[in-house]
Amino acid sequence: MKKFLIAGNWKMNKTTAEAIEFGNEIKAKGFSNAKDVAILAPFTQLTELGKALEGSGIGFGAQNVHFEPSGAFTGEISVPMLQEIGVGYCIVGHSERREYFGETDQTVNAKLKALLQAGITPILCVGESLEVREGKGEQTFVAGQLIADFEGISAADAAKIVIAYEPIWAIGTGKTATPDQAEEMCAFIRGVMGGTYDNGTADSMLILYGGSMKPSNAAELLAKPDINGGLIGGASLKVDDFAAIVDAAAALA
Ligand code: PEP
Numbered sequence: 138m139k140k141f142l143i144a145g146n147w148k149m150n151k152t153t154a155e156a157i158e159f160g161n162e163i164k165a166k167g168f169s170n171a172k173d174v175a176i177l178a179p180f181t182q183l184t185e186l187g188k189a190l191e192g193s194g195i196g197f198g199a200q201n202v203h204f205e206p207s208g209a210f211t212g213e214i215s216v217p218m219l220q221e222i223g224v225g226y227c228i229v230g231h232s233e234r235r236e237y238f239g240e241t242d243q244t245v246n247a248k249l250k251a252l253l254q255a256g257i258t259p260i261l262c263v264g265e266s267l268e269v270r271e272g273k274g275e276q277t278f279v280a281g282q283l284i285a286d287f288e289g290i291s292a293a294d295a296a297k298i299v300i301a302y303e304p305i306w307a308i309g310t311g312k313t314a315t316p317d318q319a320e321e322m323c324a325f326i327r328g329v330m331g332g333t334y335d336n337g338t339a340d341s342m343l344i345l346y347g348g349s350m351k352p353s354n355a356a357e358l359l360a361k362p363d364i365n366g367g368l369i370g371g372a373s374l375k376v377d378d379f380a381a382i383v384d385a386a387a388a389l390a
Pocket of ligand 1: 303307372
């Protein structure tokens with residue numbers, strides 16, 4: 138049976154009051170596949186969101202973290218701080234962080250290692266720009282990111298990392314990769330993991346698609362054999378849209 142994860146990335150949206158309201162409403166949906174669902178919220182909302190989701194089975198997590206456990210890093214949040222409030226997941230290397238906040242494959246790699254050590258599931262984002270795709274360099278580019286991001290990580294740890302393929306040209310643009318384009322890259326990513334580690338590890342890994350996934354296109358994307366779910370931005374902000382995507386995954390599980 139195919140495994141799924143439907144993860145909502147709220148980015149820099151919602152107040153804590155709005156996060157609690159969303160948490161209560163999504164919990165009330167009583168999803169049969171609640172354990173395959175997670176919400177990645179801004180730091181300030183995590184404690185209260187966690188409380189609202191308690192008992193629902195739905196996971197929650199952060200959108201970024203620093204790789205050092207403590208120190209003189211003004212404005213940053215560490216892994217032990219996330220651990221203390223019980224987060225299960227953390228996004229690493231989102232293209233917005235790579236583009237606007239200087240995230241590199243080296244910092245991504247350090248963050249993955251710090252999260253794995255703490256037992257928090259990283260959701261690692263990779264994906265190419267439009268320019269790279271137009272030059273037909275997308276596979277070389279994504280393989281390069283993967284090799285650098287997984288440097289020094291064992292097969293047992295790699296299996297715990299969720300990979301999200303997020304073509305930059307499809308994020309927040311309303312432009313979705315076609316199901317075939319998304320499947321082609323997710324299968325390619327699984328192949329890179331198979332080559333780096335082994336096929337058993339690669340087959341056990343969750344590989345998500347992200348980029349303008351919404352209720353109208355989710356079922357077709359999620360039906361593809363190498364797509365284990367979605368990282369969802371815009372459509373995760375409304376309870377009914379997000380719930381429709383969760384239901385689409387439940388229908389395929
Ligand atoms: C994202 O930011 O991870 C994302 C996929 O956004 P959107 O769904 O809005 O394209």
